[in-house]
Structures are given as C-alpha cells and as structure tokens.
Amino acid sequence: MYGSTKRTLLGFAAASALVGAMAASASAVEVKKLAVLVPEQGTDFGWNQQGVDAARAVAEKYGLEFLPAEGLGYGDVRPTLRELAGEGASLMIAHASGYNTAAPEIAAETGVPVAIVDAPDALKAGLVADYTLSGHEGAYLAGVLAATMTRTGTLGIVTSGEPPSWNSQSAAFAQGAKATKADIKLLYAVIGPAAYADAAGGRRVTETVIAAGADIVFGQGDGSSFGMIEAVETTKASDGGQAWFIDVIGDKSSIDKGFLLSSVLWNMVPVYSAMVEDLQNDAFGTRGYSIGLADDSVQLLKTSHIPDDVWATVMGVRDQIVGGSLKLEPVWDAEAVRALMNSVEIGEE
Amino acid sequence: MDAILSPAFVTALLLGAVTAGTPLLLAGLGEQIAEKAGVLNIGIEGMMLMGAYVGFVAAFTTGSFWMGFAGGAAGGVAVAVLMSILCVRLGMNQIVIGIALTLGAEGLTALLHHFQFSRSYPRLPDVPVLEIPGLAAIPVIGPVLFAHHPLVYLAVGLVVLLGWLFRRTNMGLNLEAAGQKPGALDAAGVGVIATRTWAVLTTGALAGIGGAFMATVGAGLFVPFMTGGAGFIGIVLAMLARGRPLWVMLGALLFGISLALTTAFQVAGFNIPTDVVHMLPFAMVIVVLVLFARHSVLPPALGLPYVRSDR
Numbered sequence: 001m002y003g004s005t006k007r008t009l010l011g012f013a014a015a016s017a018l019v020g021a022m023a024a025s026a027s028a029v030e031v032k033k034l035a036v037l038v039p040e041q042g043t044d045f046g047w048n049q050q051g052v053d054a055a056r057a058v059a060e061k062y063g064l065e066f067l068p069a070e071g072l073g074y075g076d077v078r079p080t081l082r083e084l085a086g087e088g089a090s091l092m093i094a095h096a097s098g099y100n101t102a103a104p105e106i107a108a109e110t111g112v113p114v115a116i117v118d119a120p121d122a123l124k125a126g127l128v129a130d131y132t133l134s135g136h137e138g139a140y141l142a143g144v145l146a147a148t149m150t151r152t153g154t155l156g157i158v159t160s161g162e163p164p165s166w167n168s169q170s171a172a173f174a175q176g177a178k179a180t181k182a183d184i185k186l187l188y189a190v191i192g193p194a195a196y197a198d199a200a201g202g203r204r205v206t207e208t209v210i211a212a213g214a215d216i217v218f219g220q221g222d223g224s225s226f227g228m229i230e231a232v233e234t235t236k237a238s239d240g241g242q243a244w245f246i247d248v249i250g251d252k253s254s255i256d257k258g259f260l261l262s263s264v265l266w267n268m269v270p271v272y273s274a275m276v277e278d279l280q281n282d283a284f285g286t287r288g289y290s291i292g293l294a295d296d297s298v299q300l301l302k303t304s305h306i307p308d309d310v311w312a313t314v315m316g317v318r319d320q321i322v323g324g325s326l327k328l329e330p331v332w333d334a335e336a337v338r339a340l341m342n343s344v345e346i347g348e349e
Numbered sequence: 350m351d352a353i354l355s356p357a358f359v360t361a362l363l364l365g366a367v368t369a370g371t372p373l374l375l376a377g378l379g380e381q382i383a384e385k386a387g388v389l390n391i392g393i394e395g396m397m398l399m400g401a402y403v404g405f406v407a408a409f410t411t412g413s414f415w416m417g418f419a420g421g422a423a424g425g426v427a428v429a430v431l432m433s434i435l436c437v438r439l440g441m442n443q444i445v446i447g448i449a450l451t452l453g454a455e456g457l458t459a460l461l462h463h464f465q466f467s468r469s470y471p472r473l474p475d476v477p478v479l480e481i482p483g484l485a486a487i488p489v490i491g492p493v494l495f496a497h498h499p500l501v502y503l504a505v506g507l508v509v510l511l512g513w514l515f516r517r518t519n520m521g522l523n524l525e526a527a528g529q530k531p532g533a534l535d536a537a538g539v540g541v542i543a544t545r546t547w548a549v550l551t552t553g554a555l556a557g558i559g560g561a562f563m564a565t566v567g568a569g570l571f572v573p574f575m576t577g578g579a580g581f582i583g584i585v586l587a588m589l590a591r592g593r594p595l596w597v598m599l600g601a602l603l604f605g606i607s608l609a610l611t612t613a614f615q616v617a618g619f620n621i622p623t624d625v626v627h628m629l630p631f632a633m634v635i636v637v638l639v640l641f642a643r644h645s646v647l648p649p650a651l652g653l654p655y656v657r658s659d660r
Contacts, residue, residue: 040573041459043467071459162623189615190623197574200567201608204365208612211361223572226470230569234475238357255470338620 031279034059034272035067035089037077037103039096042070045250046222051095054268061269062276064090074098081106081114091115091279093272097163104128113284115275118164124285129278131271131289134165134330135248136172137321138264138298139218142246143176145262145306145314146216147184151239154185156214157341158206158228160195160221162334169248169264171331173218174340176317187214188341195224202227210235216244216261232259244305251301263301270297294322356489358616362609363493367501368567370605372397372559372576374504376583377590377597378511379555384587385515386548387528387650391447392432394580395454396553397560399424402458404561405571409471417565418500418558425557426550428454433549437542440654451580459573466571473569498566500558507555511594524548525592528648531655541655556580585634588647600634607633 034055042052052068059066067089069080077099084092089112094103097118107114107127115129122128146155155177157170170188177184187209191201202224206217215237219228225247232245247263271289278284291297300318302311320326331337376393383390390396400421407413407420428450436443479502481495515521523544526534531541563579564571582604590596607630614626 041463041467043463045470071463187616188618189612190627192577193624193627195577197572198577199570199572199575200369200563201577203568204369204608205612208358208361208365208609209616211357212355212616213358223575226472226570226572227568230472233472234569252470257472334623335620338623341618 031062031064031090031276033065033067033087033089034062034091034093034276035069035084035087036093036095037069037072037080037084037099039072039074039098040070040222042068044222045252045255046225047249048095048222050249050266050268051093054272055093055095057269058272058276061273064276072096076102078102078106082110085110085112091275091284093275113279115272120288123288126282126285129275129285129287129289131268131275132164133266133268133271133289133291134168134332135264135266135291135298136168136330137293137328138266138300139169139172139248140176140321140328141293141300141314141318142218142262142264143173143178144180144317145176145300145310146173146218146244146246147177147180148310148313149244149261149306150181150184150216151241152213152215152237153181153183154187154213154215154238156206156209156212156217157186157188158191158202158209158217158219158221159189160191160198160202160224161193162190162337164332166220166248167332167334167337168330169220170218171337171340172328174337175328185213186341187212188338191221191224196221197223199224199227199230203231206231207235210237210243213238214243215239215241216246218246218248220248229259233257247301253301253303256303258305260303261305262303265299265301266291267297267299270295293318360489360492362613363489363606365612366602366605366609367493367497368605369608370601371501371504372563372567372579373582373586373604374508374598374601375559375562376556376580377586377601378504378507378594379552379559380583380587381590381592381594381597382511382524382548382555383552384648384651385524385528385592386545387531387648387653387655388432388436388545388549388552389443389447389652390432390549390552391444391584392428392450392454393447393552393556393583394576394578395447395451396425396428396432396556397563397576397580397583398451398454398458398574399428400557400560401564401575402461402560402571403427404557405473405564406465408473408561408565414473414477414498414500414565418561421557421559421561421564422554423557425553425555425560427553429550429553429556432553433546436654437545437549440656443652443654455574458571462571462573470570470572473565476566476569498562500562500566505598508594508598515592515594525648527655528650531650535655535657541657545655556583559583582634589634589637589641591646600637603633603637604630 036055038048040048042049093115100119103114120130206228232243237243244261249266403424404417404421408417435441435446479499484495485491527544586600611626
C-alpha cells in the first residue's frame with residue numbers, strides 16, 4: 001500500500017513537472033526575427049540612425065534575422081507592418097511617435113508584438129511595449145558643460161519641435177546650466193511645430209539666438225540640426241569669438257569642422273536587448289523602458305574642445321547622478337520647459 | 350530686454366526675414382505667371398525641392414552660388430516639363446498631377462541625397478554678400494536692406510520687370526488671355542498651348558531658383574523635404590496678389606517678418622504655447638486675404654485644360 005502510494009505521488013510529481021515545463025515553453029516566445037521601422041534613412045547621425053544601428057546590434061547579439069524598414073515617412077505604415085509580420089518578424093520596433101496608432105492595431109491584428117515610443121499608457125502584456133526615452137541626465141551634464149565654458153554668459157536652446165523627449169532634455173539642460181551658474185541667461189526658441197527637416201529655419205533661428213548673445217547652442221532637430229550647425233560655423237558670437245554647438249542623440253564628430261563641443265549620445269542597445277529578453281521571458285508589454293547614465297545608454301560626448309579640468313567637473317556631476325545623490329526628474333511638458341526658461345529673466349541685464 | 354533690442358539681434362532677425370521671404374517671393378512670382386496663363390501649378394513644391402537639390406549639388410560641386418541658381422532653375426524646369434506635357438499638352442487634371450509631381454520630387458531627392466550625401470552632409474561656406482557702398486554701413490537698416498546676396502536684389506528687380514511685362518507688353522496680354530479667354534487668344538493666332546507651356550516652364554525655373562536659394566543661401570546644405578510647404582505658401586501669395594507682382598513681394602516679406610517675430614517672441618521669453626506663436630505667419634496671411642483679397646477674381650480658365658475643338 002505504502003509503495004503504491006509512493007509510486008502514485010512520484011508519478012503525479014513527474015507529471016506536474018512535465019506539464020509545468022511544457023507550459024513554460026509554450027508561454028515564452030521564441031524570438032527569431034527583429035524588425036525596425038524608421039521614418040527616414042538610418043544615416044542621419046541622429047534618431048533614425050541610432051534606432052537602426054541599435055536594432056542591428058541587438059539582432060547580431062541574439063543571433064536574430066534583422067529586418068530594417070527605413071525611409072517610411074510619417075504616413076500610414078500599416079502595409080509595411082503587415083508585410084513585416086508576414087515575413088515572420090518576432091518583434092517590430094516602430095521607431096517614431098507617428099506610428100503609435102498604427103503599430104498597436106497591427107499587433108492586435110497579427111499577434112506580432114510591437115514596441116512604440118512616447119505612449120507609456122499603451123502597454124499591453126505580450127503585445128505592446130513603450131520606450132519613451134529621455135536623455136535628460138545627459139542633457140543636464142551638457143548644461144553643466146555649457147555653463148562652465150560659456151564666455152558670454154548666455155546659452156541658446158534651439159529645437160525643431162516640442163516632443164516629450166526633447167522637452168525633458170531642454171529642461172535638464174537649463175537645470176544643469178543654472179545649477180552651475182545661477183545667473184546664466186537662457187534663450188529658448190522652437191523653429192516650428194514639426195520643423196524636423198527645416199534646415200533653413202534651423203540656421204535662421206540659430207543665427208538669431210547667437211546674435212542675441214548665445215555663444216553655445218544646444219540643438220535638437222534631426223535634419224534641421226544641420227542648419228543649426230551651419231549657423232554656428234558661419235556666425236561669430238557677440239564677443240567676436242567662435243560659437244559652439246552641442247548636439248543630441250547621435251555623434252556628428254565625423255562631419256564636424258571644429259564647432260561641435262559635445263553631444264548627448266543615446267544608445268538604444270540596452271533598451272532593445274531588454275525587449276528581446278522580456279519577450280523570451282514572457283514579460284514583454286508589462287513595463288516601459290528607459291535610458292540613463294548608469295548603464296551608459298546615455299553619455300556625454302567627449303571632444304578635444306573640452307578642457308580636461310572642465311571634463312573632470314562634468315564627470316563629477318555624472319558620478320553624483322549615477323550614485324543617486326543628485327536626483328533628476330524629467331520634465332515632459334512644453335509649458336513647464338518654457339516656464340523654466342522664463343524664470344531666468346531672459347534678456348534682462 | 351537689452352539683448353532683444355540690441356542692434357545685432359534686430360539685424361539678425363530682419364536679415365532672417367529677408368532670407369526666408371526671398372524663396373517665397375520667387376515661387377510666388379512663378380506661380381503668378383502660371384495662374385495668369387490658366388495653369389494651377391500645385392507641383393510648385395516639387396519644383397522647389399528639385400531646385401533645392403540640384404542647386405545645392407551644382408553649388409557644392411562648382412563652388413559657385415550662381416551655378417547653384419542655374420542648377421536650381423534646371424531642376425525646377427525638369428519637373429515643369431512633366432507638368433507641361435501632362436497638364437498643358439495632354440490636358441490631365443492639374444491638381445492630381447501637381448500632387449504627384451510633388452510627391453515624386455520628394456521621393457527622388459530623398460533617395461538621391463541618401464546615396465550621395467547622407468554619410469557626409471556637406472555644407473557650403475558663408476554666403477557671399479554684395480554690400481551697397483555707403484548704405485550698407487547704416488546701423489540695422491544698412492545690413493538688412495543693402496547687404497545681401499545679389500540674387501535678392503535681382504528678385505526685387507524681377508518684381509518690377511514682371512509688373513511692366515504684365516501691363517505693357519503683348520506677352521503679358523497673351524498670358525492674361527490664356528487664363529481669361531483662351532479661345533480668343535487662339536482666334537487671334539497665338540498658340541494657347543505654347544503660351545501656357547512657356548508659363549509653366551518659367552514657373553519651374555523661378556521655383557527652382559527659389560529652392561536653390563533656400564538650400565544654398567538659406568541653409569547652406571540640402572536635407573530631404575527641406576522646402577516644408579514653401580511652394581504651397583507661394584501659391585497662396587500668388588492668389589492673394591491678384592496678378593500684381595508687388596503684392597507677392599509684400600506678402601513674402603510679411604510672411605518672412607512674421608517668421609522672424611515668432612523667433613523674437615520666444616527669445617524674449619513670452620510663455621505662450623509655441624504652437625500659437627507659430628500660427629502667426631499663417632494667421633497674418635489669412636487676415637490679409639480676408640481684408641484685401643475678398644474680391645480676388647481668378648482667371649476663369651484656371652485649372653481647365655484647353656482643347657481647341659471646344660472653343
């Protein structure tokens with residue numbers, strides 16, 4: 001009797017283990033193909049390039065087939081999403097806030113998980129994840145750097161729009177600058193509501209900001225950022241010296257003519273890696289993703305134009321942020337960003 | 350507010366207004382010629398964009414801004430040739446073809462830029478400026494009015510030239526007739542198709558030069574989609590102007606100044622939504638339209654293909 005009971009219990013335990021193992025293998029997704037969709041070509045030294053390069057790197061890291069779809073514009077990407085789903089994509093990264101409506105729809109339709117940006121409330125377990133990224137920690141360091149190196153005591157912030165990610169960086173840049181030099185002047189100008197490709201506008205607005213006294217310009221602008229750089233290269237600061245440019249997201253060192261002071265670099269590899277692992281662990285769509293200084297997914301570019309002592313100061317601030325003694329909260333709202341600039345009494349002597 | 354009222358700031362602001370307004374002036378004048386002849390040239394945005402690309406390539410390759418403008422004209426004309434064949438010769442729908450040409454130009458220039466410049470993003474050197482002796486030294490007004498690239502002066506001269514052409518020459522009358530009563534023009538022995546074709550090609554050239562100015566003088570580089578609707582603003586200016594070149598210039602200047610004001614408001618630190626600020630140029634154009642263009646009479650044959658057997 002005892003032996004029979006023991007055999008029954010052992011059999012039950014074995015069966016339970018088997019069922020458990022089968023259940024586990026059934027719920028975890030086998031990731032084979034990684035797709036990324038970007039509105040412009042992945043050669044813009046910025047948002048699109050960083051997205052494509054990171055996705056490619058993650059595909060290589062996990063041995064996945066890489067399915068890039070570049071230059072899709074800002075229109076309807078549903079056909080492309082369906083096509084990629086049909087090609088067997090395990091995860092589709094819709095790398096533009098303009099894809100936030102279409103991508104979740106196609107995910108529901110095809111069952112293929114999607115990752116979207118700037119929609120933190122759109123999470124759906126197993127199907128939709130969000131990565132609203134902010135390089136505000138890096139932008140804070142850029143503000144410290146700019147305030148330390150400015151000759152005129154005036155800094156410019158020029159953006160080609162006011163998406164949340166850029167608002168948080170504009171605000172953090174201002175906070176970093178003010179924390180370093182309380183009487184710093186900040187000139188804030190947006191080229192247009194969505195002037196991402198307005199290079200002429202970027203140049204015009206940046207020239208105006210420089211004429212108003214800024215000798216360092218923190219620029220956020222995709223294609224229009226090249227116009228900002230042109231302005232910095234061809235316009236003298238009000239003290240007769242050269243003006244400097246601080247870029248975001250990508251590294252334009254290879255095309256710099258000696259005016260790029262730094263850049264807030266974004267590395268999306270950790271984010272995309274986490275997405276793949278969450279898919280494999282059946283945790284996709286249960287959390288958002290972020291980037292920061294701690295894992296080097298946000299870095300401040302060190303160029304030869306930055307003196308060593310200044311860099312050491314900036315890195316000291318970085319250590320405070322990473323260590324937690326200096327806490328920074330992202331400011332997403334455009335009105336709050338403008339209020340931050342106003343509090344510095346712009347233009348008043 | 351010292352920084353805002355400093356001569357350097359005001360000068361930069363107004364210089365920016367002139368630089369932003371010049372491509373609009375050229376595009377608006379071009380559109381005016383096409384509309385006078387009865388062709389609604391919706392493809393002008395594509396012509397500007399092609400002009401911007403070809404103009405930049407020419408300027409970058411040769412090192413000459415003038416070659417850039419010549420290249421821009423050629424680029425604009427290349428798109429205009431398609432427009433004239435499809436709409437003027439074959440009588441296809443001008444709006445549909447215009448949109449198609451714009452989308453095609455956007456795609457083609459983005460593709461060409463990708464293969465040619467997307468790894469290097471070359472930029473032009475500073476713009477050569479013609480300073481009018483004596484006048485350019487006047488504070489603020491001098492640099493704003495008398496220290497520009499010579500093309501700006503030529504664009505202003507074109508306003509005078511077209512005003513004379515429209516009112517005083519047979520060519521102007523033929524253009525007007527092609528839009529008002531093409532059958533009468535035909536009966537008078539002047540080819541309607543030929544008149545409209547030349548009008549569209551001239552539009553393409555001017556729009557192309559406007560695009561080239563935007564890329565070479567305005568930005569110093571080319572990026573895809575950089576015209577950002579400037580061609581469509583040119584169409585609005587042309588309609589607002591009711592056939593008067595001077596009004597196109599005033600409209601373009603008004604738009605440029607409005608753009609400059611949007612920057613001034615922000616730099617001055619006004620905490621109002623930037624969306625509201627950026628409505629200013631468009632709102633001003635709409636207000637001017639409502640106030641002054643209510644009695645605007647468009648050519649009766651505008652947008653209609655001309656078929657000789659129908660007259």
